[in-house]
Amino acid sequence: MNRIRQTIELMHATCKEVSMRRKLVAYWASMIFVLLAAMLILASLFGVFSIRESNLRHALDAHHASTVASVKKQTSVLAAHAIALSQESSNALDHQLLTHPTSKLNDDPEGIARAERALFSVLRTALETSPCSGAFVIIDATVNTQIDNAENSRAGVYIRFANLSVSEVVGQDIVLFRGTPQIARENSLELHNRWRLEFDSSLMPGYETMLRGSTGRVSESCRWTSRSQLPGTWEGVAMVVAPVCSSNGTVRGVCGLELNDLLFSLSYPAQDSEYGSVMTAVAPVSNDVVDLPKGMTGELKSTYLSDAEKLYVREDSGFNVYEASNGTFVGLHTPLGLQTTDGEDVCAITLVPREYYSAMAFADRMKIIVASSLLFVVALMLSRYLSRRFVRPISDAVDALKADGSIGDGLTGFSEIDALVSVLDSKAASIKPSLLPPDVASLLDEFSARFATLTATERKIVKLYADNLETSEVAERLFISIHTARKHNANIYRKLNVGSREELVLYLELFRRCKKLDALFGEGGASQNPEA
Incomplete structure (x- = not known):
């Protein structure tokens, strides 16, 4: 059974081989990703993404x-x-x-x-x-x-x-x-x-x-x-x-x-800018709190700022963020040095609704994302085209080998591949083609011979096992008792010379990978000992 398992694992590893074209596409795609990442890092270092800010x-x-x-x-x-x-x-x-x-x-x-x-x-x-x-x-x-x-x-x-x-x-x-x-x-x-x-x-x-x-x-x-x-x-x-x-x-x-x-x-009207309405206020600021109810506000044009509530200040990169219950603003404030009756520090304040700035910053990021995506798609198409140009001579040579066993001199355009083909051609006469290794072929032949001794019912049961059914499901499918199914299992194991259902399934998997499973259950594998 270990021999069968090793054979199947070897065939499975062979199936994982990837074509040269796919490898080249993956190589070019990885290079594109590296290039884009480098561009994004450089753009970040040189402040491209902070232009709006x-x-x-x-x-x-x-x-x-x-x-x-x-x-x-x-x-x-x-x-x-x-x-x-x-x-x-x-x-x-x-x-x-x-x-x-x-x-x-x-x-x-x-x-x-x-x-x-x-x-x-x-x-x-x-x-x-x-x-x-x-x-x-x-x-x-x-x-x-x-x-x-x-x-x-x-x-x-x-x-x-x-x-x-x-x-x-x-x-x-x-x-x-x-x-x-x-x-x-x-x-x-x-x-x-x-x-x-x-x-x-x-x-x-x-x-x-x-x-x-x-x-x-x-x-x-x-x-x-x-x-x-x-x-x-x-x-x-x-x-x-x-x-x-x-x-x-x-x-x-x-x-x-x-x-x-x-x-x-009237003295301080709101001024339109690309970032929205710029507003002015003069109010006491203490412990990062702007007390607007005790201050004066300029024109509040098309904004949700209310002069009846306080603003809470936190520092951001290059400016301050002023948070209110119904919105957020960005801006600056500077003490005026006024002498007041209550001793509070009064500041001149400039405010802009943050939503306008955030929308513009988001639009800038989307432009960068779209441009990067377009660049990636174009580069991917180019890599696909270059991969085809590279692989086409090789695939043509392979087709020629399949057709008449020869590709002529220098057909691929790659000296290394032409040299390899030349070596293969020189040894072709000494290589006897075989669809399967001898040990695997003899293993399958012996199993097929033993399989021919099964009755029709036993072959049906083996066919259901090949479809990944359990013993209980086999009994239900054939309308027999579980006891009868187990009795059939014992006869099958004895005739096929296998020790368990697991070993039987491994044989069936080997037939499947060698594309001989249909032949096993076909006319060629018809029983010569039909059930009476």
């Missing part, structure tokens, strides 16, 4: 530098105008009160009205000459100290633009938001639809900080407030505030300039 980084750098410069200029100008407003307001109140404290104006409506009228001209000039949306002065006094919440009710004047436009400042409509209505009548102004006579100082950001913590030096005490909702309105505003002091340094009140959401949005 590099272009985005340069675009962000350029836009962000411009944004930072613009925001710094605007905040510096507003701070300078707030300091000038403080000085002019201080002079106006000094003229009204001389050296008296502002408490002298408590419960004096006429005195407060005169002071507010004097302050109005100062405020109007500041409003019309500053890049702001409103201007105010709060006096540390009230017309009635007996009313509820009198400790927070403070006199003063607050005027605002009614219809904002970045292109035109002079000539825009002004409304009175806080102050005596006499100012509106005398200057042909409308009252704001949320007008009140006095301020609620508890709702004015920075008021207590300026009033109680000021050193009297206006330039050192000027501060920016975080964005907050303007009392009684839906508008969000940020303010630059400064103390109003007397000639002897006593703080008499607070003045400031307002920058509302609309003006900031």
Whole structure:
């Protein structure tokens, strides 16, 4: 049985031989893969795949530098105008009160009205000459100290633009938001639809900080407030505030300039780029968190960015990633160095929706993949063509050998193969062709002779074993009992001189590989001892 097994394994190994054409195609294909891999590695080393990222980084750098410069200029100008407003307001109140404290104006409506009228001209000039949306002065006094919440009710004047436009400042409509209505009548102004006579100082950001913590030096005490909702309105505003002091340094009140959401949005419109809309924001940044609700945002054109939620920052290659609950952005932020009432670090921020950049990067990768695939297909076709050109003379020579046993002189075009054929031709006479090795042929002949002694039923059983059926399946197929099938097995083993079903199957496998299995069960192998 070991001899049969070894013979079958030898024939199986021979069947694994691969044609020269397939070997050549595999060789060329492997070379193509190596070439493509080398190209991809070189492209990666030289930054071919990061071109889009590099272009985005340069675009962000350029836009962000411009944004930072613009925001710094605007905040510096507003701070300078707030300091000038403080000085002019201080002079106006000094003229009204001389050296008296502002408490002298408590419960004096006429005195407060005169002071507010004097302050109005100062405020109007500041409003019309500053890049702001409103201007105010709060006096540390009230017309009635007996009313509820009198400790927070403070006199003063607050005027605002009614219809904002970045292109035109002079000539825009002004409304009175806080102050005596006499100012509106005398200057042909409308009252704001949320007008009140006095301020609620508890709702004015920075008021207590300026009033109680000021050193009297206006330039050192000027501060920016975080964005907050303007009392009684839906508008969000940020303010630059400064103390109003007397000639002897006593703080008499607070003045400031307002920058509302609309003006900031008009000042910083979203700019279209190949990476989507580029947006601007100014907000506190602390511990990698952008507090947008306390900052100002420019125009949010066609984006899902909301100024009511925070952004969480993480660094990426060359820029930052800002994650929100409803989307992700890429960009940069830079501290502005502003002095704020709450001490937070305010930054100028440039943002681009990440989805546009990701889509473009994906498109670039797909282009590379498609180009590489096309290159591979073309190279594979070329390798197939070259392989055929190489193998064709050899295959023609083989066909010639099959036809008449000779290929002539130099037919293949390969000297080594022609030399090999010449050697084979010289020894052809001494080689006796045989379909099978003698030992294998005698083995099959002996088995065929013994197979001829089987009855028809036994041959059927052997045929079913050749079809890989088990003994139980053979009994079921022939409608006999398992006992009868085993009895037939014993007779078969004895007649064929095999020791087990495994050895029988090995013989059948050998016949199959030699393509003699059909002949074994055919007419040539018909029993000469049919079953009675």
